[in-house]
Amino acid sequence: MLSLGSQFLVALGMLIGILIILLASMWLERKALAHFQFRLGPMRTGYHGLLQPIADAMKMVVKEMSVPEGVDVILYKTAPFIVFIPAFMVMAVIPFTATIKAADLNMGIFYVMAVLSISTIGYMMAGWSSHNKYSLLGCMRSIGQFVSYELPMGLSVLAVVMMAGTLNLNSIAQAQSCNWNIFRWYIFKQPLAFIIFFIALNAEICRVPFDLPEAESELVAGFHVEYSGMRFALLLMAEYVGLFTLTSICTTLFLGGWYGPPVLPGLVWFFLKTFSLIFILFWTRATLPRVRADQLMSLGWKVLMPAALINVVITGLLIMLKVY
Amino acid sequence: MAIKTTQFLNMGPQHPSTHGVFRMMLELDGERVVKCQPHLGYLHRGLEKLAEMRTYPQIISLTDRLHYANAFQNELTYCLAVESLLGIEVPKRAQYIRVMLAEMSRMQNHMIFFGALGMDLGALTPFFYSFKDRETILDFFEEIAGARLTFNYLRIGGLKEDLPEGILERIYAFTDQVPKIVDEYEELLSGNEIFLARMKGIGILSKELAINLGITGPILRSTGVAYDIRKVEPYSSYEDFTFSIPVGTCGDNFDRYKIRMKELRESNSIVRQAIERMPEGEICAKVPKVIKIDGEGYFRTETSVGEQGVYIIGKGEKSPYRIKFRSPAFVNLQMLQYVLPGGLVADVIATFSTVDICMGEVDR
Amino acid sequence: MKDHGQAHNSPMSSKPKENNPKENPKECLVGSGKPLDPEAIKSILLKRFGSVIEETQVINKELVIWVSAANLLEVGRFLKDSELAFDHPRCLCGVDQGEHLEVVYHLCSISRNHKITVKVKLPRHMPKVPSLYPVYKGADWHEREAAEMFGIIFEGHPDPRHLLLLDDFQGYPLRKDFSWSAPE
Known part of the structure; x- marks a missing residue:
């Protein structure tokens, strides 16, 4: 057990680290999207706009946090934290390498699923308390979306857990340890689970084509339409933190975590894999239109859910038959 | 006591996808639309009243302001109406240049439509694809007329001035690219599973x-x-050109989209034909110095939105006694009340986007 | 202009779609009906309505008829449902003719491709006319616009609110006697 002081230092290090990752992924998204669309993206602040996210963050911090008339003040003010903190808490169990990790929980992936569901409440609070019909519709959509995509997500994780025989994220990664034989990664043994997990992940962090709770062209900004300043920044940050944490979980579960051909150090492998996944998400965003609420539901319940269940059954059978 | 289960959602006039300042009151049951009541007039400038105080040539600049993407076609409608009332025969070259410009502006209007539709459906990229190409057309317009949106280039009896040297070759070179450009657009959206799910069978008229x-x-x-x-x-001189009219089958959102994409190709072929057969000669007919009209007439053309009509009543004055712009978007917009109920909020946006309006034209 | 010849000679000047011969305009119409000339329309209308058609005139190869407000709905129904098949309301506008107001209906037939203009004269002090909404749904917004701009009362219109102007706007802007000064 670490002493209180060093625990604090670890937490601080994580916070600074995540902020850097957050700013980096924001910059990366803007640049990637821009280049997909014949644009350059931010170019003025720093080399190729490297400082743009920092400038944006500064702007957010100094902006007025307006509280519109008629909102439920307590809910309205706490909602951004309820959304942000769980997304950040997930960071605690992500094993960046065998040694670099904040906590080594035995029920790591269970903790992740549990903590992630908390933010749903935050979305609902934000949408409900804003006293705005667009945000109300947005939060209605977000709850439906989160609830229906957590199930296939959990079931796809279950298949991996069954194979690894542990809930500990560290051990799951170690079960995929490899040198050159990257076919030990679970993505090759569980391709269906990976696809389901990746789609559900996309829906959980509300990105195109599943960005219905925000749906700029329909609901203006959805559940955060009335937020400004730092509170808005928290909601935005929660989205990017969620983007990073969930793709890291995906890396750990399916892409062998920090393991890779021994030409690069483990940490580099980890970030390479994670940012490749993030890049795929940006790519999707640049390509696809948004689905409709009922289409989203039918995809979740009629396609992903049965597929995940079948996948669990098949995995069980294969384990029973000692194929895996 | 009956429990009210519906709520009203006020969409617009400031909303990212109401294409300007259109406003509709949606009565929603959950997310399902029960009733839609459009509200107009946020961009009403009284163009018809203004026109009554201007001389006939001055009104051309007003018609530019009807629709920012159709300015050439609106100018054309008005000029043709005045010319037919005066009995002026426009030189062939001017007619061909007018056709070329009208079709180019139809192309760029459909490009805007494509981009805005993608934007409304949540896909950002189509917007940049189409606006990049639209920019090329606007550059041609700028070179020809000196302005990018409000040209004031057509004159009663012809054109303001002849085309700049060598521009026809460059436009022709551009039209070579257009089929490829449209292919690229269609690759981006037309076959997309999500796009089809959002468009097919939605908003059937x-x-x-x-x-x-x-x-x-x-x-x-x-x-x-x-x-x-x-x-x-x-x-x-549209009778000189060969082009076909794309027709849909069921009148849903996808048909409306598909037809515009096909029209883009057809317009391109008309532009090519116009350039290939561009006659030499005068660009403006002999027009009386002071234009006075006695009589009335309704004249109509096909703009990219629909039938643009101009109804002029002249009583022998320098300015019209009454002028009515029958704008296609104004009439087309009426379909919303009949088409939207029963759909979801997301369908409202998709359907509204395929109506392709410009509020300047609706409110006049 | 030199580019005329170049465009022809350039290898890129591929011919426009040859497989698309010049179409007959009538082919692309829905119906099979032939367009009638103004005189034929006039004779059909006069046969059916007689003196209800107050006055007729042919302007720019287009028939213009005047009917009274009382008979408008009947004439409108006939125009739409009879073999004349004026199914398409093109335009509707109000005109201030000085001593009287006028409503001008431009109708055309998509199936037969002919046109007609119907005019109704209305007294200035009591400009009442039946709404054509029951016959042509497209008259809806046009009538609302004419109502607010000219003060014409369209009886039986389902939604007689202001369309373009403010709800509490006073006066009728497109009338010639409209005063530009703000109301007291």
Whole structure:
């Protein structure tokens, strides 16, 4: 057990680290999207706009946090934290390498699923308390979306857990340890689970084509339409933190975590894999239109859910038959 | 006591996808639309009243302000109306240049439509694809007329001035690219599974209702009515060109989208034909110094939105006694009340986007 | 201009779609009916209505008829449902003719491709006319616009609110006697 002081230092290090990752992924998204669309993206602040996210963050911090008339003040003010903190808490169990990790929980992936569901409440609070019909519709959509995509997500994780025989994220990664034989990664043994997990992940962090709770062209900004300043920044940050944490979980579960051909150090492998996944998400965003609420539901319940269940059954059978 | 289960959602006039300042009151049951009540007038400038105080040539600049993407076509409608009332025969070269410009502006209007549709459906990239290409057309316009949106280039009897040296070759070179450009657009959206799910079978407008509402343009044609004023009542030498009229089958959102994409190709072929057969000669007919009209007439053309009509009553004065702009978007917009109920909020946006309006034209 | 010849000679000047011969305009119409000339329309209308048609005139190869407000709905129904098949309301506008107001209906037939203009004269002090909404749904917004701009009362219109102007706007802007000064 670490002493209180060093625990604090670890937490601080994580916070600074995540902020850097957050700013980096924001910059990366803007640049990637821009280049997909014949644009350059931010170019003025720093080399190729490297400082743009920092400038944006500064702007957010100094902006007025307006509280519109008629909102439920307590809910309205706490909602951004309820959304942000769980997304950040997930960071605690992500094993960046065998040694670099904040906590080594035995029920790591269970903790992740549990903590992630908390933010749903935050979305609902934000949408409900804003006293705005667009945000109300947005939060209605977000709850439906989160609830229906957590199930296939959990079931796809279950298949991996069954194979690894542990809930500990560290051990799951170690079960995929490899040198050159990257076919030990679970993505090759569980391709269906990976696809389901990746789609559900996309829906959980509300990105195109599943960005219905925000749906700029329909609901203006959805559940955060009335937020400004730092509170808005928290909601935005929660989205990017969620983007990073969930793709890291995906890396750990399916892409062998920090393991890779021994030409690069483990940490580099980890970030390479994670940012490749993030890049795929940006790519999707640049390509696809948004689905409709009922289409989203039918995809979740009629396609992903049965597929995940079948996948669990098949995995069980294969384990029973000692194929895996 | 009955429990009210519906709520009203006020969409617009400031909303990212109401294409300007359109406002509609949606009565929602959950996310399902029960009733839609459009509200207009946020951009009403009283163009008809203003026109009554201007001389006939001055009104050309007002018609530019009807629709920012159709300015050439609106100028053309007005000029043709005045010319037919005065009995002026426009030189062939001017007619061909007018056709070329009208079709180029139809192309760029459909490009805007494509980009805005993608934007409204949540896909950002189509917007940049189409605006990049639209920019090329606007550059040509700028070179020809000196302005990018409000040209004031057509004159009663012809054109303000001849085309700049060598521009026809460059436009022709551009038209070579257009089929590839449209292929690229269609690759981006047309086959996309999500896009099809959002568009097919949504916002279906029946043929009978469309005709009864007076709807014209691509929306009427999407319902299966091959009605195009360029064919029915050819004006400005449209009878010289070969082009086909794309017709839809069921009048849903996808048909409306598909027809515009096809029209983009057709317009391109008209531009090519116009350049290939561009006659030499005068660009402006002999027009009296002071234009005075005695009489009345309704003249119509096919703009990219639909039938643009101009009804002029002149009483021998320098300015018209009464002028009415029958704008296609104004009439087409009426379909929303009939088409939207029963759909979801997301369908409202998709359907509204395929109506392709410009509030400047609706409110005048 | 030199580019005329070049465009022809350039290898890129591929011919426009040859497989698309010049279409007959009538082919692209829905119905099979032939367009009638103004005189034929006039004779059909006069046969059916007689003196209800107050006055007729042919302007720019287009028939213009005047009917009274009382008979408008009947004439409108006939125009739409009879073999004349004026199914498409093109335009509707109000005109201030000085001593009287006028409503001008431009109708056309998509199936037969002919046109007609119907005019109704209305007294200035009591400009009442039946709404054509029951016949042509497209008259809806046009009538609302004419109502607010000219003060014409369209009886039986389902939604007689202001369309373009403010709800509490006073006066009728497109009338010639409209005063530009703000109301007291």
